[in-house]
Amino acid sequence: MRHSRRVTKDLEPGAAARGTEGWLVGALGLLRAAQLLPWLAAAAEGRWDTYRSPVLVAALYVAYACWAVLLFQNGRRHQGFPAWWVTADVAVNVCCVIAVGSQCLPGYATTWQNWTVGPVIGAAILSMVFCGWRAGIVACVTLSAAYVIGVRGDLTGPAPATGTAIGNVVSLLAFSCAAGFFAERLRSTARRTDLAAAEALRARDAEAAAEARRARLEERVRQYGLLHDNVLTTLTLLGAGAGGISPELRERCTMDATFLKALVSAISDASPDGLNAALGRVTYDQGLLGLQIHHSHDGVAQDLPGAVVEAIAQAVKEALNNVVKHSMTREAWVTAEGHGSGVVVSVADHGCGFDVTTAGPGLGITRSLRQRMAAVGGEVDIDSRPGQGTYVEIRWAT
């Protein structure tokens, strides 16, 4: 029991995918922190003279840190980032990278004094990982452009830092693409794991259901065995004339015995809900109309579609009704034979029969049965001659 509960938890649907998203949020949060913190060391050196307005740069840093905390807290709660949060992050970074770059005195925008370089790469990676390739590339280009605008002062003058700027832009693009690729691999692995887990779960449930069905069936077989030995024998004998009971009661016993017999043999075929049991019920109902029915069956597939079972049972019922109304006999034979995955069911009597080629009661039933079986892809063949009984053959194959 304990074992199975543990397995259930492991097999929770989508567990691996959710775990991967959470892990990605955490990893990108750590990355952003690692990109933001080094500036504190630079600030500790106290080189505030490299900025036009040191207060503005420090204030932006604090504001940015607050935004980052907010962003990743929300990300953790939702195990991911909705598109508009990513858009906002890109906007915040665009503003900061332009503002801080512009606040750096010439020659310092491409150095560690500009704290926005690392975070901008972080924002590019975030959009690539959580917004897909297209939106990710748009974000990368936007952020690169903003970076270039921010450091434009260092690209001119006596010693332009063009190389450093290009290096940073290439890093931004390369890291983002690599991260996007890496995240996609992680996710596809998680998806496969989840699929395998779901499959295992289904298999286990199916096995448990099959086991329960087997147990139920065994119990029923046992009960029906008892019914056969006691009730069925008694009913059959009473119906056949034992005990000197009234003819009405005898008839009733015979019908109940027929029904029970159909059930008992349907059960030993291991299909309590299949065609055999359905035919058992039909022969019972028709037995109430005073018909003695000999019902045999063998090898009928257990998994016939419900609609087919229903159509066949209704067709047999109609054919038996016809025996009652027109055949002038009180005896009929119903058989069901499995042929591969298909089935042949017949209803026969030794009554007065009819001419199948002329209009009359025969024509109506022929048409009605054919329509009924055609609806589920089956066929009906009726063979009758005046004075030679009637034979109805119902065929259905997959």
Next chain:
Amino acid sequence: MGDMITVGAIDDDRMLLEMLKSWMSAVPDIELVHTAATVEEYARLGVCDQIVLLDLNLKDDSPPAENVVRLTGLGCKVLVVSIIADQRYVIATLEAGAEGYLTKSHGPDALVTSIRQIVAGELTPSPELAFAVTRDNRPARPQLSPQESRLLSYYARGMTLDSAARRIGVSPRTAEDYLNRVKKKYEEAGRPARTKLELAQCFREDGLEDEPPL
């Protein structure tokens, strides 16, 4: 049919035996002489009725085919009856040499008719027996011709023999021949097994059970 037909009945159900007795007492040419709960008990009576009605599955769990062999060994003709036609056993009794098979739901008339037909040597197999044969799918089953199979399956589905004959395009006479041929094929298929059972029984009856079987 001037002579009285003597009949025995073997069934573990006392009620059925009583009922048979009352039925038969009303039939002028048939007399139910002996009844027993098992074949063993019947054999101990040391008698031989013309026809024995044998319940397919007796309470002592004796194999139905062995029961038939034992009774035919005594010189009786055997008509097997049961409530549910368990196809394997029905076929086994046919191969063991039983004359026919009926379900118990048939009333006394069908039983009396069958008994008279057996004595006259012209018993028509019941549709239930035909059904068991058409559904025989053992690898070593007797091979029926396509026409025999078709006739048998329509007959097994409850058509009269005449209608079944018409349906497959042969005369009623030919259809009857087909049925007899099928029955014969099964009797012949069962002969080797029957001989073995008979020998085993000879040993048993002679008190030679410890001898190795041939």
